Each structure stands twice: as structure tokens, then as C-alpha cells.
Amino acid sequence: MSTPTSFPFPVPEFGVEPYWEACNREELVMQRCSGCGRFRWLPAPICSECGSNEASWEPLAGRGRITTWTVVTHPVHPAAVDRVPYVVAEVELEEQPGLRMIAGLVGIEPDAVAMDLAVAVEFETHPSGQKLPMFRPEA
Numbered sequence: 418m419s420t421p422t423s424f425p426f427p428v429p430e431f432g433v434e435p436y437w438e439a440c441n442r443e444e445l446v447m448q449r450c451s452g453c454g455r456f457r458w459l460p461a462p463i464c465s466e467c468g469s470n471e472a473s474w475e476p477l478a479g480r481g482r483i484t485t486w487t488v489v490t491h492p493v494h495p496a497a498v499d500r501v502p503y504v505v506a507e508v509e510l511e512e513q514p515g516l517r518m519i520a521g522l523v524g525i526e527p528d529a530v531a532m533d534l535a536v537a538v539e540f541e542t543h544p545s546g547q548k549l550p551m552f553r554p555e556a
């Protein structure tokens with residue numbers, strides 16, 4: 418249970434526990450369709466490409482490029498008061514064109530963020546103990 422000063426995060430629901438368990442091992446995984454081999458994000462029970470309901474959770478390299486981002490300047494949650502401004506980015510992962518996820522971006526000033534910036538995943542421990550994926554610019 419989060420405290421009032423902890424950032425909220427999605428509560429793992431039925432079917433996506435492997436994703437959160439992998440985060441705790443500091444691995445980024447996504448569902449990969451057993452029918453057509455495509456990765457998909459967000460997790461879903463059926464592939465939108467081929468209709469298969471068979472999938473496995475497969476590891477990704479955790480590297481990608483920024484496709485868009487926003488700078489949060491207004492703390493809409495008490496936990497954000499000391500954190501703003503911070504960046505939330507959409508990252509296209511290198512495994513597949515169009516495979517994009519949204520996460521926090523760390524290690525860069527908001528004004529320095531740019532399209533196509535190469536980033537790599539890392540994991541930040543939430544006060545609850547759950548590790549959360551974040552991206553950081555590659556050196």
C-alpha cells in the first residue's frame with residue numbers, strides 16, 4: 418500500500434503479473450504473440466495483428482529511441498511536489514517498429530530532451546518495494 422507521499426503506480430492485475438515480476442528482477446519483458454511473433458504493448462489477451470490468444474512473455478534489450486515526451490511542471494500529486502519538473506517519454510523499443518511504451522525519463526534536463534534520443538531502461542524502486550521501469554539517455 419502506498420503512502421500519501423509515494424507516487425502511485427498501476428496495481429498488477431490478472432494476466433500482467435509476469436511484467437511486474439520481471440521489473441523486480443530488473444528485466445523488461447513484453448508479451449510476444451505465438452501466432453505471428455510480434456511483441457505487443459500494452460498487454461492484451463488477443464493479438465491485434467493475427468487474432469491468436471497464445472502468447473509468451475519475452476525479454477527485451479531495454480533500448481530504444483524517444484518518439485515524444487512531455488515535461489510535467491504542475492505537481493498533480495503530493496509526491497510530485499519535490500520532483501517537478503520531470504519528463505515522461507514515449508520510447509520506441511528497438512525490437513520492433515511501432516512497439517512503444519511510456520515511462521519516466523531520468524538523467525537529463527527537460528530542455529535537453531530531443532526526438533530520437535537513444536535511451537536505455539533502468540529500474541527505480543518505489544517505496545512499496547515494486548521496481549518500476551525508467552529510461553535514461555545512453556552515454
Ligand SMILES: [Zn+2]
Nearest residue numbers: 450453464467
Ligand atoms: Zn499475432
